[in-house]
Amino acid sequence: MNNLFKYNQPFQLEAGGILPELELAYQTLGELNKDCSNVVWICHAFTGSHDVEDWWQGLVGRGKLYNPDRHFIICVNVLGSHYGSTGPLSINPATGEPYYHTFPFITIRDIVNSFDLLREHLGIQKIKTCIGGSLGGQQAVEWAIxxxxxxxxxxxIATNAQHSPWGIAFNESQRMAIEVDPTWKESHPQAGIEGMKAARATALISYRNYETYGITQARNDEPLGKAHRAMGYQRYQGEKLAQRFNAYSYYVLSQVMDSQDVGRGRGGLVQALSQIKAKTLVMGIKSDTLFPINEQAFLAKHIPGATFQALDSLYGHDGFLIESQLITKAIKLWKKFVRLDVNPMYDFFKRLEKKEVAV
Structure with missing residues (x-):
């Protein structure tokens, strides 16, 4: 079920700005049980939406790991995004016009604080499972702290405690591509859209890797002067995003990702992560170049009792969206070991490869 939560009071932002009011588009699947113990809160990534069955259909749905017949599943479109929550294309109550370039700077903490308003509105006192990958994982770890x-x-999954200079550089390169679009200085919904196409093409390089392109976009002895497969793929990805997103939200959310630093104001990363009480599974993708696996190893090292699992995937960072079967197996095994109180640093997949366990 798609819903809209309206908060008609000023919302203070971490960086000092204020949203006069806010709206959050969200989806719920399933029913809340009597003791409210079946809540699964899923945090979406950069250009994702609250329609979690669409972008994570391998994990969510009837017969899947997160089944609405058993779970009450919530996914919320983040502030700044394109899919119904308050963002750059929303009307600013103070002016009666869309925010466009005047939309205030927001952070991961602002997004989490907005989630908490919705949680209280829904009367949810406990979340059984909070899960997210990439930008969604940044939200989840911030909330747990x-x-x-x-x-x-x-x-x-494939996330971090602090966004790296490497990741920030990728995001700044994408913002620069938007800024050189001559329409970016204008104020209309399509402003900067050509620049965003180039930005998305840049992003795809970081979402995949050398080996991915070598296999999926392999050269086929094209005649001189003919476009290579990789060229067409980059342009296709830019066009595809332009059909469903806007450059303002893209720009804002890239800055949100850069804001990630759970140690800010908390005595540093290690001190902040040590405050987490949740039973935690951290998964990293060995071929991820944007959120390298050492970032997930850092999370697991400093979150008390956390389990760390490295996943093999051809698809780099995008593996967290694509490798649903692998992720499902890892979560199921982790849940078994948590119940049995087995050493959380045990390597699940070594046992799988040896056929010592069944899922």
Whole structure:
């Protein structure tokens, strides 16, 4: 079910700005049980939406790991995004016009604080599982720190505690591509759209890797002067995003990702992560070049009792969206080991490869 939560009071932002009011588009699947113990809160990534069955259909749906017949599943479109929550194309109550370039700077913490308003509105006192990958994982880990007693199980995939200079450089390169679009200085919904196409093409390089392109976009002895497959792929990805997103939200959310630093104001990263009480599974993708696996190893090292699992995938960072079967197996095994109180640093997949366990 698609819903809209309206908060008609000023919302203070971490960087000092204020949203006079806010709206959050969200989806719920399934029914809340009597003791409210079946809540699964899924945090979406950069250009994702609250329609979690669409972008994570391998994990969510009837017969899947997160089944609405058993779970009450919530996914919320983040502030700044394109899919119904307050963002750059929303009307600014102070002016009666869309925000466009005047939309205030927001952070991961602002997004989490907005989630908490919705949670209170829904009367949810405990989240059984909070899960997210990439930007979604940044939200999940921030929430587990800011509200240590709220989340029972925390699952973090291809994410980090602090966004790296490497990741920030990729995002700044994408913002520069938007800025050189001559229409970017204008104020209309299509402003900067050609620049965003180039930005998305840049992003795809970081979402995949050398080996991915070598296989999926392999050269086929094209005649001189004919476009290579990789060229067409980059342009296709830019066009595809332009049909469903806008450059303002893209720009804003890239800055949101850069804001990630759970140690800010908390005595540093290690001190902040040590505050997490949730039982935690951290998964990293060995071929991820944007959120390298050492970032997930850092999370697992400093979150008390956390489990770390390295996943093999051809698809780099995008593996968290594509490798649903692999992720499902890892989560199921982790849940078994948590119940049995087995050493959380055990390597699940070594046992799988030896056929010592069945899923």
């Amino acid at each position: 800011s509200q240590p007693d709220l989340i029972k199980n925390l699952i973090l």
